[in-house]
Amino acid sequence: MSVARIEVIVREGGRIVRLSGRWTLATTSRRVAALADELGRIADPSSSWDCLDVEAIDSAGAMLLWRAWGRSMPADLSIKPEHWRVFERIDHADHEPREAITPISPLHAVMVLGSAVIGVGRHLVDFVALIGQFGLNLIHVLRHPEDLPRREISANLYKSGVRAMPVTALVGFLIGVVLSYLSALQLKQFGADIFIVNIIGLGIVRELGPVLVAILVAGRSGSAMTAQLGVMRVTEEIDALATMGVPRGLRLIFPKVAALTIALPLLVLWSTAIALVGGMVSAQLQLDISYGFFFQTLPRVVPAANLWIGLAKGAVFGMFVALVACHFGLRVRPNTESLSSNTTAAVVSAITVVIVIDAVFAIATRSIGLPG
């Protein structure tokens, strides 16, 4: 393949630049900077240009010449008619100058802060509206039980509840083992071996079980819900539902929130039980505390109120994880970037919300179910 060639012939009264070879993107792109330099050096208004020997030219090659000519056609140019058309197209194109990058104004920081505050405000308003919508849907379903989206709730229960059982069990068991092992090391030093039951029981039933499961579910089901709603928005499925008169709140959001509110306490119960087994096994191995003793002592040192607190937390966590996920899912705009950023935001916010609610619970229930 012949490359782009430049030949300069100096005559009196100016020079002739003779171009030949192929002036295409494939042949010029490899040395575009060098060619532009060379052309820039020889291009002056008195030069005449002979392009009759050019074999082929495309817009990229023509653009290279046109830019060297100072963004216009030279006065003295001989060229094949079919190549002339390429230049004509460039010359006629709308060449809006590139927008200069606007310098950052001194008020930039203030503007960023301001728009962040407004953004947070908008999130809060939308989120409150979403909760309100859920409340209205709940009232509607209570008054018209036949409108309850049973199949969707059941499907969501299976997806975010049943399917989460193996992973919550594994994590619960390991946490139980680790917690028991670490506590045992300390308790041994004080000869306070039997208090392992108090530590494990209270810690897991009241605190670790619900929070752990909520965080796992936020990462697992929360992201899935956001992505699902987001893609449904991108593919206009939500709009399709709306035109069929199917309220999206009742069909898409209510089942998710309801299912997770039901599923999470059940998962809490499940993984708490397994974590206690893990702790029990570890305590037996480390401190020789028999399973029978563990079973007898547990209900005595951990009042049942703790279990109810744990389950209540689970329900509230589940509701908020689903609400946060739906909130971000509905904000997805039809592009890939928005989908990924909203999914990330959903998981991060859900976990943060879980921990904030946990703190609220800790304060509100500080005089319930604790010995002494």
Added chain:
Amino acid sequence: MTGPAIRISNLATRFGDVWIHKGVDLDVERGELVSLVGGSGSGKTTLLRMVVGLLLPDAGTIEIFGEPLFGGGVARERALRQRFGVLFQHGALFSAFNVYDNIAFPLRELKRYDEDAIHDLVMLKLSMVELLPRHGKLMPAELSGGMVKRVALARALALEPELLLLDEPTAGLDPDRSDSFVRLIRMLSEELGLTVMLVTHDLDTLAALSTRVAVLAEQRILAYGTTDEIIQIDHPFIRNFFLSERSVRALQNSRPAAVPH
């Protein structure tokens, strides 16, 4: 620089137990505008995806400009892929980029041009597909169906391809838009000396664009020739496709907008 732009020889494809292609042979000569037609499920789009290297055939070879699609190192494969542009059915624009960045993307990937040169080239491509500079700021989601196709065409043309492959270029466009898009493709292919292979089942597009028609049926290329030659062939699919009342009208008019849908 001789030989066909695309040479498909003895190609066979199978999905599970079903043979989609069996012994497909097709040569697309340089400068031709070849329409690939066939019933739905006949594997037209599959064949197109194989030509651009997105799918692998179970048997047979595909050569583009006399070179195989795969092998010979990354640089050679890449250089070959820069010689053809693809227009996907739904545009396949990058949804996170605006129109300008979508068209600039292949040029930036070359890493040879500075931003000023890229800007000039993008503006040129925009005007080639009859869009305005201000359209460059729009996001793909804000575009109408016709504009998506135009932007996708501009992006396909960004690297000055010699071969253009179009998958259903006018599907989803109203007759008026479809007409003007077909005119645009024909004008550009004449001016740029492009070889074009398109998959379509729109007779108006076929009649207006193609110099030759390849009929894909019974797992092979049933017929390959000009529209007039194809119509002479007596085969149930061809009769159905070309000689229905609506088709005859389209072929007579050869003017897409004139046919009401």
